[in-house]
Amino acid sequence: MTQLSLPRRAPNLSWLLLVPAVALMAGVVYVPLIQSAVRSFGDPPSLQEYADLFSDGITMTVFWRTLGSAVVVTLVTLVLGYPYAYMMTRASARVRGLLMTVVLVPFWTSAMARNFAWLILLERNGPVDRIFQFFGIHDVVFYQTTTGVTIAMTQVMLPFMVLPLYSALAGIDRKLLLAAQGLGSTPVKAFWKVFWPLSKVGVMSGLVLVFTLSMGFYITPALLGSPQNSMIAQLISQRATQLLDFAAAGALGTFVLIVTLVLVGMANSQGGSISAISVVVNTDSPKGNG
Amino acid sequence: MTQLSQSNSETFAAASLAAKSGTEVRLEGVTKDFGLAKPAVDDITLRIEPGEFMTLLGPSGSGKTTTLNLIAGFEVLTKGQVLLNGQDVGALPPHKRNLGMLFQNYALFPHMSVYDNVAYPLRERKTAKDEIQRRVGEVLELVQLVGRDKHLPKQLSGGQQQRVALARAIVFNPKVLLLDEPLGALDRNLRGALQLEIRRIHREVGSTFVFVTHDQDEAMNLSDRIALFNEGEIEQVGAPEELYARPETLFTAKFLGDSNVFHLGKVSPIDNAVAWEDERWAVDANTVSPKVASDRGSALVVRPEGVSVSKNRSEVPPDANAVKATILDIEYLGSYRTLVLALGDARLNGRARIDAQSSDFSLGEEVVAWWRPYRQRLVAE
Numbered sequence: 283m284t285q286l287s288l289p290r291r292a293p294n295l296s297w298l299l300l301v302p303a304v305a306l307m308a309g310v311v312y313v314p315l316i317q318s319a320v321r322s323f324g325d326p327p328s329l330q331e332y333a334d335l336f337s338d339g340i341t342m343t344v345f346w347r348t349l350g351s352a353v354v355v356t357l358v359t360l361v362l363g364y365p366y367a368y369m370m371t372r373a374s375a376r377v378r379g380l381l382m383t384v385v386l387v388p389f390w391t392s393a394m395a396r397n398f399a400w401l402i403l404l405e406r407n408g409p410v411d412r413i414f415q416f417f418g419i420h421d422v423v424f425y426q427t428t429t430g431v432t433i434a435m436t437q438v439m440l441p442f443m444v445l446p447l448y449s450a451l452a453g454i455d456r457k458l459l460l461a462a463q464g465l466g467s468t469p470v471k472a473f474w475k476v477f478w479p480l481s482k483v484g485v486m487s488g489l490v491l492v493f494t495l496s497m498g499f500y501i502t503p504a505l506l507g508s509p510q511n512s513m514i515a516q517l518i519s520q521r522a523t524q525l526l527d528f529a530a531a532g533a534l535g536t537f538v539l540i541v542t543l544v545l546v547g548m549a550n551s552q553g554g555s556i557s558a559i560s561v562v563v564n565t566d567s568p569k570g571n572g
Numbered sequence: 573m574t575q576l577s578q579s580n581s582e583t584f585a586a587a588s589l590a591a592k593s594g595t596e597v598r599l600e601g602v603t604k605d606f607g608l609a610k611p612a613v614d615d616i617t618l619r620i621e622p623g624e625f626m627t628l629l630g631p632s633g634s635g636k637t638t639t640l641n642l643i644a645g646f647e648v649l650t651k652g653q654v655l656l657n658g659q660d661v662g663a664l665p666p667h668k669r670n671l672g673m674l675f676q677n678y679a680l681f682p683h684m685s686v687y688d689n690v691a692y693p694l695r696e697r698k699t700a701k702d703e704i705q706r707r708v709g710e711v712l713e714l715v716q717l718v719g720r721d722k723h724l725p726k727q728l729s730g731g732q733q734q735r736v737a738l739a740r741a742i743v744f745n746p747k748v749l750l751l752d753e754p755l756g757a758l759d760r761n762l763r764g765a766l767q768l769e770i771r772r773i774h775r776e777v778g779s780t781f782v783f784v785t786h787d788q789d790e791a792m793n794l795s796d797r798i799a800l801f802n803e804g805e806i807e808q809v810g811a812p813e814e815l816y817a818r819p820e821t822l823f824t825a826k827f828l829g830d831s832n833v834f835h836l837g838k839v840s841p842i843d844n845a846v847a848w849e850d851e852r853w854a855v856d857a858n859t860v861s862p863k864v865a866s867d868r869g870s871a872l873v874v875r876p877e878g879v880s881v882s883k884n885r886s887e888v889p890p891d892a893n894a895v896k897a898t899i900l901d902i903e904y905l906g907s908y909r910t911l912v913l914a915l916g917d918a919r920l921n922g923r924a925r926i927d928a929q930s931s932d933f934s935l936g937e938e939v940v941a942w943w944r945p946y947r948q949r950l951v952a953e
Contacts, residue, residue, distance in 0.1 A: 455677070455679070457675055457677060457679045458679055458681060460646055460666070460673075460675075460679070461673065461675060461679035461681075462681075462692070463646075463665070463666040463667045464644060464646075464666050464667070464671065464672070464673035464750075465667075465672075465673075465692055465693040465696060465740065465741075465744075466667050466670070466693050466696035466744070467667055467696050468665075468667055469665075471696070472667075475692075476681055479683045480682065480683055
């Protein structure tokens with residue numbers, strides 16, 4: 283029996299493609315993250331900083347304010363973004379391009395420009411204030427309030443809701459709605475029983491994206507809010523750069539990270555069984571059936 | 573003996589069920605205009621009998637699918653009426669028409685199990701839970717998918733998915749089942765198997781079936797009657813045998829099966845003979861299509877199986893119509909051979925079907941093609 287010598291296979295080195303990005307992420311994100319987490323336990327290590335978070339009387343107030351504002355922003359962007367994304371799937375290619383541009387313009391303008399625009403809109407005796415004054419309403423204040431910050435953040439976050447929603451909705455086969463109607467559903471019921479469940483993946487990714495971004499949002503609250511109404515990110519910044527209390531800043535950062543991860547994990551476990559379906563929806567939808 | 577009487581009573585039961593559940597579909601002057609040069613569906617009138625299997629056949633863009641969507645209510649009529657058992661449903665939305673619909677791409681709800689898909693129309697009708705269970709069980713048995721009820725659609729093959737869709741479309745005993753090229757996405761073998769199944773289910777449930785296809789073989793195989801569509805109008809309606817044997821127009825003759833076609837120009841329908849090149853052919857009055865008129869072009873068509881081939885004129889029977897021909901090719905198809913012919917001086921493409929055993933023809937040979945006048949058909953162009 284002759285031994286066939288197999289050609290020596292070159293070692294598979296394609297994993298090297300991962301190295302640049304992983305190195306960057308490790309160096310710039312994960313190492314500092316771990317460092318700040320380690321530092322948060324202080325020297326000698328204790329849970330004192332974490333205990334202080336709950337007892338200092340400020341941190342929790344700011345945390346709940348941030349969480350509340352993030353929840354409101356997330357839900358309002360969903361309510362505004364879903365119909366918009368839905369109409370984008372129904373529109374002609376031209377109108378769709380226009381609608382897409384309208385969503386993307388905020389992406390193309392600098393964050394500073396956008397937030398200064400809000401500043402001008404919402405400031406005392408600014409256009410918004412004057413409209414309210416015109417109707418004789420003088421006690422509505424948006425500038426340097428949580429309400430004003432939340433309104434501006436909603437606008438800034440809207441694209442992050444619309445884009446994942448659009449890509450999910452565009453993948454749903456519209457024949458399914460006709461089928462549901464043919465089987466006895468009103469158009470409204472067909473939407474809730476067929477279209478909405480199939481769009482949940484997009485809803486989930488939009489919710490997670492907007493919520494996580496809102497939790498850590500810095501620039502809008504910093505410009506539009508006031509120190510009395512600060513958000514978590516400002517508090518962290520203040521503790522790190524002004525008070526130079528790195529342990530406290532690290533503890534706060536770690537705490538927010540954990541809360542966010544838990545909430546995202548819960549959302550993903552909700553969407554887990556659904557995301558499997560979305561793959562099917564996208565691959566099974568008819569391709570160019572006359 | 574007992575077995576025989578039992579199967580008889582089953583037949584009776586099926587027959588009485590059919591008589592009960594079939595619904596008459598009537599289209600009166602139905603028109604759908606999308607604002608193009610010609611309406612997609614142009615003034616169609618058609619009566620579909622209760623319990624009938626009617627196929628809307630035609631090339632793509634001929635208006636057959638639009639007609640189906642008008643019956644279903646997915647499109648709004650421009651003009652005319654759609655009547656179900658005499659009731660005008662033109663103003664009713666799809667969910668109030670109580671029709672079953674089967675789509676080419678199945679349109680199963682991907683987030684629901686087979687059971688939930690099939691139960692969907694029953695739940696929409698607020699059917700009691702145990703009744704739903706019973707009906708879904710019955711109809712899954714009917715389409716031979718017992719034991720698959722917990723599967724998601726993506727876990728099934730294309731053929732199985734279409735069976736689920738079929739089960740879902742008939743589970744609520746719809747008055748009419750509309751089928752929009754339901755077998756188009758399946759491969760040939762599967763298509764054949766599902767054709768048999770659809771016929772069986774049609775016999776068993778007895779609903780009126782309206783089936784859309786562009787596949788002539790499928791239409792011939794399944795239908796009680798075929799409505800042949802051409803450019804938004806119905807060219808001819810009739811049983812498959814009738815359309816094949818007695819086409820009224822050249823379009824029908826060419827769409828269903830092969831034909832030898834001789835263009836004659838304008839002829840008078842009352843003449844008992846027509847001329848083509850130097851030939852003079854006898855015309856039997858009952859082979860003249862009612863659409864032949866002296867102001868409209870006509871053609872003489874003969875099916876390949878009606879054409880015989882002889883070596884010379886002396887072998888042709890005196891009462892036959894004949895034309896000279898050249899043999900271009902001989903195709904062997906197992907049970908028969910087809911001679912591919914060039915007919916007359918014009919060397920028209922033609923075909924004659926001959927016995928598989930006869931092998932005394934050779935390529936390029938000059939022969940005479942002939943047929944009895946009753947095998948030909950004079951049609952309008």
